[in-house]
Amino acid sequence: MSNILPLFARSTPRLIPERLREAREAKELSMADLGEAVGLTRQAISFYESGEREPEPETLMKIVGVLDQPISFFTTERPRSFGGRGTTFFRSFKSKTKRTNRRCEILSDWFAQAASYFDEFVNFPVVDTPEISPPRQGQYYSDDEIEAAATQVRRHWGLGDGPIADVVGLIESRGVIVARSEFGSDTVSAFSFWEGGRPFIFLGADKESVSRSRFDAAHELAHMCLHRGIETEDLELDLHKVEREADRFASAFLLPAATYSLEIFSTRLGAFVELKRRWKVSIAAQIFRCLDLSILSDMQALNLRKQLSAHHWRKREPLDDVLPIEKPSLMEKALRLLLDHHVRSVSDILDGIRLSRPTVEALLATALPSSPETELADIGLRLR
Secondary structure (H helix, E strand, O other), rough: OOOOHHHHHOOOOOOHHHHHHHHHHHHOOHHHHHHHHHHOOOHHHHHHHHHOOOOHHHHHHHHHHOOOHHHHHHHOOOOOOOOOOOOOOOOOOOOOOOOHHHHHHHHHHHHHHHHHHHHOOOOOOOOOOOOOOOOEEEEEEEEOHHHHHHHHHHOOOOOOOOOOOHHHHHHOOOOOOOEEOOOOOOOEEEEEEEOEEEEEEEEOOOOHHHHHHHHHHHHHHHHHHHOOOOHHHHHHOOOOHHHHHHHHHHHHHHHHHHHHHHHOOOOOOHHHHHHHHHHHOHHHHHHHHHOOOOOOOOHHHHHHHHHHHHHHOOOOOOOOOOOOOOOHHHHHEEEEEEEHOOOOHHHHHHHHHHHOOHHHHHOOOOOOOOOOOOOOOOOOOOOO
């Protein structure tokens, strides 16, 4: 630190107030929390974030240490992005989730900026999410319209009506950039947004069930296809209805009525375990799907849900520790392409993205190598 400060003091880069607030909120720290960590008052942090005062170099270095981002993060404007950000489809906008939502929003901004950096050098898959017509009547889709929309997406992507082997891989191949990150909160399981013309989906790494994670991915795909034009204010007002539409789409997309309904040979709980092995959809979601398709009565569905509770399968079902998690790979492959072809080094990438190494590794869910790998598999990406 003693060797850094004199040079830092001579160059005196100016703090960008908005970047300070961004880094603080990414840590879910209040101004008082940050002030206490660096030996300052809440008012002092407020002055720095409003731009009314400039911190001394030594003070800024303390802040940098607590917030764990490089100096360049705080003293340069945000890196390029794909364009303006649209509505973020969170599952809740209640006051108790706002701080976590804000943290997730910032992390996803950083992830999108990293993707935009890679986009300068590699060709990501072309975005190919079908445009679904708006509801024929009113502002909400009917159940029949949602079923038709799910079928339309399958047909557009050349899928039949059987189980989908890898939902995350499928979505990535259609130009959606997917992240899998630990949110550290039960209030956020997944969310999605558009930035410019590029869609992004964030899945929670906290959820160790492949069936629930696949359903989350299909749920967010519904928002990409059905709800792109919804403003945040409208989403907050109609959240329950919009979420219900996304759930119905996910069910229909993963379990098409034309084929899945023909495989229900028993309404015993054990029969749904074997169907889960084939379709990779949770038992709980299958019960709701059978209720949607009138295969089960309300009483039968209620009885099965009671059995789920009795078996302690609400949070952890059979096969959850057997079926492998589907992990996003597009961003890691882009990283590998740059490193293995010596287009950019790790330090070049970190300088370009302007985030700390631990942050980039967390966002990409991969460790940055100390030296480039020598071998690169064919991954469907090409340098520009």
